[in-house]
Amino acid sequence: MENVIGRLEEKKILNRIMFSGDAELVAIYGRRRVGKTFLIRETFRKEIVFDFVGIHGANMSQQLENFSVSLQKASNTSVPLMRPANWIQAFNQLETFLTPRLRKRKAVIFFDEFPWINSPRSGFLETFAHFWNNWCVNQKNLIVVICGSAAAWMIKHVINNKGGLHNRISQKLHLMPFTLAETEAYLQSRHVNLDRYQILQIYMAIGGIPQYLKNIKPGQSAVNAINELCFTKNGLLRGEFSNLYQSLFDKADHHINIIKTLASNKSGLTRNEIISACNLSSGGTTSKIMEELIESGFITQYVPFKKDVRESIYKVTDEFSLFYLKFMTGRSATAKDTWDKMSGSPSWRAWSGYAFESICLKHVEQIKRALGIPAVLTQESAWRYVPGKGEDGAQIDLLIDRQDNCINICEMKYSTAEFTIDPAYAKELRNKVAVFRSKTKTRKTLFVTMITTHGVKKNQNYLGLVQQDLTMDTFFS
Template sequence: MEKLIGRKAEINILKEALTSNEAELVAVYGRRRVGKTFLIGQVYSRNLICEFSGVHNAPVHEQLDNFRNVIAQALNSPIPPAIPKNWTEAFRLLINFSGPLLKKQKAVIFFDEFPWLSSPKSGFLSAFEYFWNSWGSKQENLIVAICGSAASWMIKNIVNNKGGLHNRITRRMRLLPFTLYETSAYLKTKSVNLDQYQILQVYMALGGIPHYLKEIKKGESATQIIDKLCFTKDGLLVNEFKNLYSSLFEMADRHIGVVKALAAKSSGLTRNEIISECGLVSGGGTTKLLDELMESGFVSIYLPFQRNVKKSIYKLADEYSLFYLKFIEHSRTTGQGTWMKKASSQSWKSWSGIAFESICLKHTVQIKQAIGISGIYTEESAWRFAPGKLGQGAQVDLLLDRQDVCISICEIKFSNEEYAISKSYAAELQDKLNIFKAETKTKKTLFLTMVTTYGTKDNIYKTGLVQNEVTMDDLFKA
C-alpha cells in the first residue's frame, strides 16, 4: 500500500475527529489531483463503512444507481436494494444501513467529489442537509467526510452555507500541493533518487501534485521525466490542461483566459488590469471568477506594501499551467529529446526564473527559518514602482515586513551554479533599495536577502550589499 507522506497538520485534524464525543462533519477541499481522496482513505481506512463518489455531469438517476450499488456492496447482500427514486430515499437507505453499525463503533461515511452530486434540480444538497440535521448530527459515533475539487463551490455551499448547513461544519481543511520537502520524501518512497536540483526542475514543471509525481519512475532524470509526461503522445500532462479546468469550472474558458493573461505577465496583474486584458466586466461575476481560481489554488493574491486591497496583485501560482502555456500548448516538436532541446533555449531561461520565483513565494516559511526570523511576526507583500517614461522603476517580488522594525527585501535568482553578482547588477540592486526607501519613506532598516539555488558567490560586489542568503537546500526543509 502506498505510504502517506507529509500532511501532518491535516492528519491531526482528521484524527481528532475520531476521538470526538460528538458527530463530526468534516469538509476537505483543494484542486484536482492533490490527494484529498487518498488522505481521507488512509486516515479513516479502519473506520470507513461507506464511500461514495460523484460522477462529473452524470444525470441524477445514474448517481442514484451508483449510490444503490455502493450500499449493496457494503451490505454484501445477494439481493440488492431497489434504486432510490430521489436523494431523500437514498439517505433513508444510508441511515438504515449505517444505524446499527454506529451503535458498535466509530464509523466514517465518505462522500467524494461532493459538488458533482449536487447538479441543478437534483435535490441532493437539500436532502443532505435534512439527513445531517435530522439524524446525522445526533449520532455521536458518526463522522461524515465530504470533499470536492471545486473548491469555490465547497466554500460557498458548504463552509459558508447560509441555509440548513450554516455553521454545521465541525472541521475544515484546504489541501495544498506538496512542498519541496514533501515532494522529495514522496519520491524517496518510490525509490526515485534525484538530487535537489533535479527535483526542483521537476517541481517547476509539474508542481507538487501527487498524481503527477506518481508517474515518475526510478532511474529517470528530470529531463526524461518531463519528456515522458509532457511531450510524448500518451503523456499524462499533454492534454491535462483543458481537462483540469473544465472539470472544475462551468465556464472554464473565462478562467483559462485569466490564467493565460497572468502567464503572460510574470510580475502579475491588478484586478483592473485583468478586466482590461480579458474583456471582463467589473462586478460580482469577475469577483467570483477570481475567487474560484484562488480557492482552487491556481492563482495567488499579494497585497502591495503600503497599498490598500484594491491595488492587490494577482499571480499565476500553478506550476503546471505556466509550463503548459509556455512549452506544451503550441509545441511543434514532440517525442524523446524534446525537452532537452527546449531546455537549452532562451525561453527556458526566462521561464525558469519565473517558475523558481513562484516556488519561493510558496516557501516563505522556509525562507524565514533560513534567515532566523521565524519567531518574528512578519507580513509578506510585493512592491512595484513605475514612475513613467522618464523615471527609473523598481520591483520587489517578495518583501518581509518585520515587527522588529526591519524589512527583508528578497531578490530571487535561479541558476545552475553559484550566482555571481556583477558590478552592474550590484548597482541595480542598490538603486532598487534606494528607490524603495525614497518612495515608501519607510524608516525601517532594509536587509537584502538573496534567494538562489546554490548560493551567491563571494566577491566584492556581494560584500556589504547582501545581508542574508537562502539556498535551495533551505527550501527543501520541513
Template sequence: MELVTGRVEEKLLLNKIEKSGEAELVAIFGRRRVGKTFLVRNGFTKRISFEFSGIHHATLSQQLENFSMALTNAAGGLPIAKPESWLKAFEMLKQLLDPLLNKDRTIVFFDEFPWIDTPRSGFLPAFENFWNSWASQKKNLILIICGSAASWMIKKVINNRGGLHNRVTRRIRLLPFTIGETSEYLRQRKVRLDKYQLLQIYMAMGGIPQYLKEIEPGESAAQIIDRLCFTKDGLLFDEFRNLYHSLFDSAQNHIDIVRALAKKGKGMSRNELIDACNLTSGGYATQLLSELTESGFISTYIPFGKTIKDALFKLTDEYSLFYLKFIEGSKATGPGTWLRFTPGNSWKSWSGNAFESICMKHISQIKKGIGIADVYTEVSVWRHQPKEKTEKGAQIDLLIDRNDACINICEMKFSEYPFEIGKAYATELESKLTVFQQQTKTRKTLFLTMMTTYGVKNSLNYPGLVQKELTMDVLFN
C-alpha cells in the same frame, strides 16, 4: 492502508476528529489530483464504513443508481433497489448506519460532493435535512464531504446560508505537496534525485501527487519531463483542458484569465485582467478570480503599503505555466525535447518566474532559513513606476516586512551554477534599495537577501550589499 506522505497538520486533525467523541461534519476541498481521496482513505486508523462518489455530468437517475450500488457494497453484497429520490436515499443510508453507530465510531465518505448536486435533483436540501435532523445527533458519526470544485464547496457548504449554515465542524483545504514533501514522497517510491533535479521537476508540474506518481526510478529530470509532457501518451501532454473543465462548468473564462497571467510573470491587477479578458467589471469577474484562487491556480499579493483594492494576481500553478509556455503548440516531441528548450530565452524567463513562484509558496521555510521563524511578518510585493524621466523605477518580487523593525528585500535567482553578481546588477540592487526607502519613507532596516539555487559566487566583491544568502536547500526543510 497505505502510508500518507507529509500532510502533518492534516493527519493530526484527522486523528483529533477520530477521537473527538462528537458528530463531525468534515469538508475537504482542493484541486484535482491533489490527494484528497487518498488522505481520507488512509489518514484514519479505522476503515470507511460507507463510501459514495458523485459522477461528473451524470443524470439524477444515474447518481441514484450509483448510490444504490454503494449501499449494496457497504451492506455486504445484498442487492438494494435504486431509491426514488435523495430523501429516500438518505433514509436507506440511516438504516445501514444505525446498527454500526450503536457499536463504534463510524466513518462515512461522500467524494466529489459537488458532482452529486445535479440541477433540480434536490440533493443539497435532502443532505441538509439528513445532517440536521439525524446525523448531527449521532456522536459516533464522522461524515466527510470532499470535492475538487473548491469554490463550490466554499460557497454551497462552508458559507451556506441555508440548512448547512455553520454546520461544518472541521475544514481542510488540501494544497499540493511542498517541495520537501515532494522529495520525501519520491524517496518512498525509490526515486533518487538531487535537489536541483527535484527543483526542476517541481517547477514543471508542482507538488501534485498524481503527477509525481508517474515518475519512475532511474530517470533524470529531463527524461521525466520528456516522457510526461512531450509524448502523446504522457499524462501531462493534454491534462490542461481536462483540469479546468473538470473543475468549472464554464471553464473558458477561467482559462482566459490563466492565459493572460501566464504572459505577465510579475502579475496583473483586477482591472488589467478585466480589460485583457473582456470581462464585465461586476461580480462575475470577482467570482472567476475567487474560484481560481480557492482552487489554487492563482495567488493574490497586496503590494507593500497598499490595500486589497491594489492587489496583484499571479499564476502560481506550476503545471499551467509550464504547459502554456512549452507544451501547447510545441512541434518538438519525444526524447531530448526538453533539453532543446533550455538554452533559449523562453527557458530563462520561465525558470526565473517559476523559481520565484516556488519561493513565494515556501515563505515559512525561507523565514526559518533567515532565522526569523518566530517573528511576525507580512509578505508582499512592491513596484514603483516613475512618472517623470528623471525618476528611477524599481520592482521587488518578495518583501518580508518584519515586526522587529526590519525588512528583508529578497532577490530570487535560478541558476545552474553559483550566481555571480555583475557590476550592473550590483548597481541595480543598490538603486532598488534606495528607491524603495525614498518612495515608502520606511524607517526600518533593509536587509538585501539573495535566494539562489547554489549560492552567490562573489558577494564579497560587494561588501555590505548582500546581508543574507540562502540556497535552494532551505526550501526542502
C-alpha cells in the same frame, strides 16, 4: 496513516476527529489530483463503512443509481438494492444501513466529489443538510466526510452555506500541493532518488501534485521524467490542462483566458488590468471567476506594501499551468528528446527565473526559518514603483516586513551554478533599495536577501550589499 507522506497538520486534525466524542462533519477541498481522496481513505481505512463518489456531469437518476450500487457494495450483498426515487429515500436507506453499525463502533461515511452529486434541481444539497441536522448530529460514533475538487463551490455551498448547513461544518481542510520537502519525501518513498536540483526542476514544471509525481520512475532524471510526462504521445499530462479546468469550472473559457493573460505578464496584473486585458465586465461574474481561481490554487493575490487590498496584484502560481502555456500549448507529441533540447534554450532560461520566483513565494515559512525569524510576526508583499519622467522605477517581488523593525528585500535568482553579482546587477540592487526607501519613507532597517539555487559568489559586488544568502536547500527543511 503510515502510507501518507507529509500532511502533518492534516493528520493531526484527522486523528483528533477520530477520537472525538461527537458527531463530526468534515469538509475537505483542494485542486484535482492533490491527494484528497487518498488522505481520507488511508486515514480512515478501517472506519469507512460507506464510500460514495459523484459522477461528473451525471443527472439525478444516474447519481441515484450510483448511490444504490455503492450502498450494495457497502452492505456486502450480491442482491441488487432497490434504486431510490429521490434523495429523501436514499438517505433513509443510508440511515437504516448505518444504525446497527454505529451501535458497535466508530464509523465514517465518505462523499467524494460532493459538488458533482448535486445535479441541477435534484434537491441533493438540501436533503443532505436535513440528513445531517435531523439524524447524523445525534450519532456520537459518526464521522461524515465530504470532499470536492471544485474548491470555490465547496466554500460557497458547504463551508459558507446560508441554509441548512450554516455553521454545521466541524472541521474544514484545504489540501494544498506538496511543498518541496514533502515532494522529496514522496519521491524517496517511491525509490526515486534524485538530488535537490533535479527535484526543483521537476517541481518547477509540474508542481507538488502527488498524482503527477507518482508517474516518475526510479532511474529517471528530471529531463527524462518531464519529457515522458509532457511531450510523448501517451504522456499523462498531454491533455491535462484542458481537462483540469473543464472539470473544475462551469464555462471554463473565462478562467483559462485569465490564466493565459496572467501567465504572459510576469509582474502580475491588478484586477482592473485583468478586466481590461480579458474584455471582462467589472461585476460579480468576474469576482466569482477570480475567487474560484484563487481558492483552487491557480492564482494568488498579493497586496503591495502599504497598499489597499483594492490595489492587489494577481499572479499565476500553479506550476503546471505556467509550464504548459510556455512549452506545451500547440505542440504535438514529438521525439523522445524534446525536453532535453528545449531545456537549454534561452526561452527556458527566462521562464525558469519566473518559475523559481513563484516557488520562493510558496515557501515563505521555510525562508523565515532559514533567516532565524520563524516566530517574528511578518507581512509578506510585493512592491513596484512605476517611474515618472526622469525617475528610476523599481520592482520587488518579495518583501518580508517584520515586527522587529526590519524588512527583508528578497531577490530570487535561478541559475545552474553559483550566481555571480556583476557590476550592473549590483547597481540595480542599490537602486531598488534607494527607490524603495525614498518612495515608502520607511525608517526600518533594510536587508538585501539573496535566494538562489546554488548560492552567491562572494565577490566585491556581494560584500557590503547582501546581508543574507539562502540556497534552494532552504525549501527542503
